[in-house]
Amino acid sequence: MKPVEVIGIDVSYGAKKVLEAISLYAKKGEILGIIGPNGAGKTTLIKAMSRIVAPENGEIYLNARSLDSFSFQEMAQQVAVVPQGISISFDYTVRDIVMMGRHPYIGKLSSATSRDLEICDRAMRLANIAHLAGSSVNKISGGERQRALIARALAQEPKILLLDEATSNLDISHRIEILNIIRGLTGEVTVISVFHDLNLAAYYCDRLIMLKEKKIFAVGEPGDVLTRETINTVYGIDALVRAHPLTGRPYILPVYEPIMEHQSERTVHVVCGGGTGSDLLYALHREGFRVSTGVLNVFDTDYATATALGIPCVTEAPFAAISPGARDSLGRCIDAASAIVVTAMPIGQGNIENVRILKDYRDKPIILLCGGANRSFQDCTGGEAEAIIHELLDRGAITAGRIEEVLRILHGAV
Amino acid sequence: MRRTAPIAILALTCTLLISMACAVVLGPVSLGSLVTLPSAGMIIWDVRVPRVITAALVGCALAVAGTAMQGLFRNSMADPYIIGTSSGGALGATLAIVLFAGAGLPVFAFAGAAIATFAVYIIARQGGRIPVETLLLSGVALSMLLSAFLSFLMYTSGRSLHQIMFWLMGGFWNVSWGDVRIAILIPVGCLAVYLYARDINIISLGDEDAIHLGVNVERLKQILLFASAFLTGIAVSIAGAIGFIGLITPHVMRLIVGPDHRVLLPAAALAGGILLLWSDTLTRTFAGDMPVGIITACFGAPFFIYLLRSRMKA
Numbered sequence: 001m002k003p004v005e006v007i008g009i010d011v012s013y014g015a016k017k018v019l020e021a022i023s024l025y026a027k028k029g030e031i032l033g034i035i036g037p038n039g040a041g042k043t044t045l046i047k048a049m050s051r052i053v054a055p056e057n058g059e060i061y062l063n064a065r066s067l068d069s070f071s072f073q074e075m076a077q078q079v080a081v082v083p084q085g086i087s088i089s090f091d092y093t094v095r096d097i098v099m100m101g102r103h104p105y106i107g108k109l110s111s112a113t114s115r116d117l118e119i120c121d122r123a124m125r126l127a128n129i130a131h132l133a134g135s136s137v138n139k140i141s142g143g144e145r146q147r148a149l150i151a152r153a154l155a156q157e158p159k160i161l162l163l164d165e166a167t168s169n170l171d172i173s174h175r176i177e178i179l180n181i182i183r184g185l186t187g188e189v190t191v192i193s194v195f196h197d198l199n200l201a202a203y204y205c206d207r208l209i210m211l212k213e214k215k216i217f218a219v220g221e222p223g224d225v226l227t228r229e230t231i232n233t234v235y236g237i238d239a240l241v242r243a244h245p246l247t248g249r250p251y252i253l254p255v256y257e258p259i260m261e262h263q264s265e266r267t268v269h270v271v272c273g274g275g276t277g278s279d280l281l282y283a284l285h286r287e288g289f290r291v292s293t294g295v296l297n298v299f300d301t302d303y304a305t306a307t308a309l310g311i312p313c314v315t316e317a318p319f320a321a322i323s324p325g326a327r328d329s330l331g332r333c334i335d336a337a338s339a340i341v342v343t344a345m346p347i348g349q350g351n352i353e354n355v356r357i358l359k360d361y362r363d364k365p366i367i368l369l370c371g372g373a374n375r376s377f378q379d380c381t382g383g384e385a386e387a388i389i390h391e392l393l394d395r396g397a398i399t400a401g402r403i404e405e406v407l408r409i410l411h412g413a414v
Numbered sequence: 415m416r417r418t419a420p421i422a423i424l425a426l427t428c429t430l431l432i433s434m435a436c437a438v439v440l441g442p443v444s445l446g447s448l449v450t451l452p453s454a455g456m457i458i459w460d461v462r463v464p465r466v467i468t469a470a471l472v473g474c475a476l477a478v479a480g481t482a483m484q485g486l487f488r489n490s491m492a493d494p495y496i497i498g499t500s501s502g503g504a505l506g507a508t509l510a511i512v513l514f515a516g517a518g519l520p521v522f523a524f525a526g527a528a529i530a531t532f533a534v535y536i537i538a539r540q541g542g543r544i545p546v547e548t549l550l551l552s553g554v555a556l557s558m559l560l561s562a563f564l565s566f567l568m569y570t571s572g573r574s575l576h577q578i579m580f581w582l583m584g585g586f587w588n589v590s591w592g593d594v595r596i597a598i599l600i601p602v603g604c605l606a607v608y609l610y611a612r613d614i615n616i617i618s619l620g621d622e623d624a625i626h627l628g629v630n631v632e633r634l635k636q637i638l639l640f641a642s643a644f645l646t647g648i649a650v651s652i653a654g655a656i657g658f659i660g661l662i663t664p665h666v667m668r669l670i671v672g673p674d675h676r677v678l679l680p681a682a683a684l685a686g687g688i689l690l691l692w693s694d695t696l697t698r699t700f701a702g703d704m705p706v707g708i709i710t711a712c713f714g715a716p717f718f719i720y721l722l723r724s725r726m727k728a
Binding site for chain 2: 047050051052071072073074075076077079080081083086087088089090091092093096097100101103104106108109152156
């Protein structure tokens with residue numbers, strides 16, 4: 001028996017269709033995330049499940065019982081909703097608001113019992129709002145008010161908890177705090193939540209439903225739903241999808257600016273490492289240069305960047321010195337490049353070959369990205385690296401403090 | 415519920431009872447001369463006592479109707495007088511006077527009040543919500559229409575004109591024990607509203623939220639509007655269209671006892687009684703029995719303007 005099952009519903013506001021042929025289910029105790037761009041129908045889906053809007057066709061079942069057969073009171077005992085935030089015209093206290101969660105359990109002629117008060121207190125403690133029980137809801141912060149609404153929902157003792165972007169207006173620490181509270185409930189409570197933040201959705205949800213233009217586009221575990229391709233199709237942006245280093249869940253990194261098509265044959269080779277060249281690679285790529293890089297070991301951050309941008313890269317195994325084979329490939333890259341940029345990286349015995357090789361290229365323009373906002377070169381070779389850098393400078397290598405400067409020099413010189 | 419709530423209710427109850435006692439004693443015929451008059455018993459029993467009771471009950475009715483409407487419309491500027499309920503009631507009463515020489519007047523007043531209230535409710539509704547501006551404007555628009563009907567009736571009525579004027583200004587001139595018998599319905603209506611006190615608390619958060627918390631919102635609205643129209647209709651049939659009691663009392667009481675309608679409703683009911691009772695005592699003692707509606711409008715309208723201004727600043 002599924003806590004929530006939606007079968008083929010259509011929803012319209014007037015003549016405007018908002019949801020089309022939506023079918024989904026939630027498993028007991030899971031967190032099901034609903035994601036999708038603005039206007040995809042996420043909020044409407046929550047409204048349909050909480051019976052604020054009525055679907056035209058199709059059926060919604062809660063524990064195999066049709067939604068229409070519930071009275072308002074029964075419904076509120078099963079389903080609690082945490083809205084995005086509400087404006088409250090009158091000065092109710094936090095406790096007043098949380099006690100309203102007990103409304104579906106208290107008869108018309110009776111008043112709150114000590115059990116109701118207990119449940120209300122426990123809900124406030126769970127939502128970490130108990131210390132504000134006597135404060136007016138209009139005089140506390142947005143995060144606190146949202147926690148009060150969560151406490152109210154918990155006081156309803158629901159089987160199903162629906163969240164409509166319940167954390168969208170909060171800062172990151174409050175978002176995490178609230179989502180941790182909600183994840184702590186699962187097991188007994190089934191949670192369906194709308195998310196705007198894909199990274200939070202990826203981490204907190206067991207499964208995701210991705211909506212696109214009124215319809216379900218993808219369903220499944222976060223790793224299957226959140227891919228570079230789906231994000232591109234549904235949101236229309238280019239984004240890198242990585243595994244979060246701590247959780248292993250997908251982590252979305254938007255490529256903020258659209259990449260230009262390659263405009264010229266101008267090629268720049270970037271010698272970098274340890275993450276010192278990532279921003280430069282991105283900037284060059286964005287500006288339309290053909291870029292190559294290397295030699296980098298395959299665990300280097302710059303290598304990950306290069307791969308993500310599709311930049312050819314000469315690689316070497318981790319912790320190994322640059323082999324003659326890699327050195328030859330590097331040589332070919334440098335031959336093909338019309339300029340070389342060296343970023344201020346740590347130079348040790350493993351990668352010294354990257355700069356040593358430059359001594360053989362007397363006529364190539366060389367730019368050193370160091371000083372200014374960047375660090376300077378870090379010599380771990382006992383003087384050899386520094387000597388090479390000095391030699392390059394003596395031979396006319398240019399120093400640039402900022403990436404913009406590098407771009408300007410390249411536009412002029414190449 | 416605030417801890418001070420029972421104290422506030424107790425204090426208000428005592429104040430009301432003392433006020434009623436004072437009001438019976440006070441009047442154009444002073445206590446000193448009253449003792450010597452042979453007709454003293456009649457003045458007290460047939461004039462002052464019913465007048466004091468009805469004034470208190472009508473104040474109650476208007477305050478409770480105002481409180482319910484403010485909660486329902488989520489808007490502390492709603493009031494039976496402002497949104498046209500009272501005008502509807504007055505028109506109903508006038509129709510009864512013109513067509514049936516006053517027969518069935520309370521029924522007509524109630525019907526008029528109910529029709530006007532539901533009309534404003536339907537006109538002001540925008541996608542399930544009732545914004546302040548449209549509420550006030552539709553109230554004004556409907557009141558204009560109703561006053562056009564009223565003017566027409568007054569123009570054509572001839573000799574019942576004075577009687578009609580009475581409904582427009584509001585007052586307790588001709589109150590008798592018969593009116594007290596009608597006014598007994600007021601506590602019944604107040605009690606009906608009180609049964610929904612918790613629901614009013616919840617609906618004041620918003621319709622969707624109220625549905626999430628298990629309130630049958632549409633039915634609650636109908637019940638509350640019906641009850642408000644019932645209370646206002648009775649009040650109008652007894653004392654005509656008296657304004658601003660339903661606006662001021664809930665407002666002031668909300669500041670004192672808080673917004674919880676389980677306390678606010680009885681507090682506003684008592685305070686409304688006290689307020690109207692003293693207004694009436696004031697007019698019959700010192701102002702030559704001027705219509706009490708003039709007094710309430712004199713302090714009510716500035717209060718309304720003050721509310722508008724402070725809303726604009728917020």
